[in-house]
Amino acid sequence: KLLVWSEYISIIFCFLFAIGSICLGFFVKHKELRIYGLVLSLISVVKLIMIDITYDNTLGHALSFFISGVLCFVISAIYTRVEKKMKDSE
Numbered sequence: 001k002l003l004v005w006s007e008y009i010s011i012i013f014c015f016l017f018a019i020g021s022i023c024l025g026f027f028v029k030h031k032e033l034r035i036y037g038l039v040l041s042l043i044s045v046v047k048l049i050m051i052d053i054t055y056d057n058t059l060g061h062a063l064s065f066f067i068s069g070v071l072c073f074v075i076s077a078i079y080t081r082v083e084k085k086m087k088d089s090e
Contacts, residue, residue, distance in 0.1 A: 007052060015044035022079065026086060038079050045071045 021037030024030075049068040 008048070011044055011048050011052060015041055015048070018044055026082060029086075034079070034083070038075070041075055042072050045075070 018037045018041035021040065022034050023037075025032075025034030025037055046068050049064050049071070053064065
């Protein structure tokens with residue numbers, strides 16, 4: 001059980017690091033850092049929901065695909081909106 005919790009904690013810290021990378025990338029206006037954070041956050045979400053959390057039935061697997069897709073879409077939409085506001089303010 002301890003190994004399982006450490007895997008969850010490590011992927012959550014990875015996700016938080018990704019969000020921090022995105023924020024820092026916007027702050028210092030470094031696009032590569034933002035892209036790195038975006039990709040890392042999407043990978044973290046997919047790994048946590050589709051691989052780390054186990055489901056006993058087909059409905060659980062289908063819902064995990066749906067939730068993972070929605071979260072990835074939301075992260076991407078927020079990123080795009082903030083990037084557009086940054087370009088408009090320049």
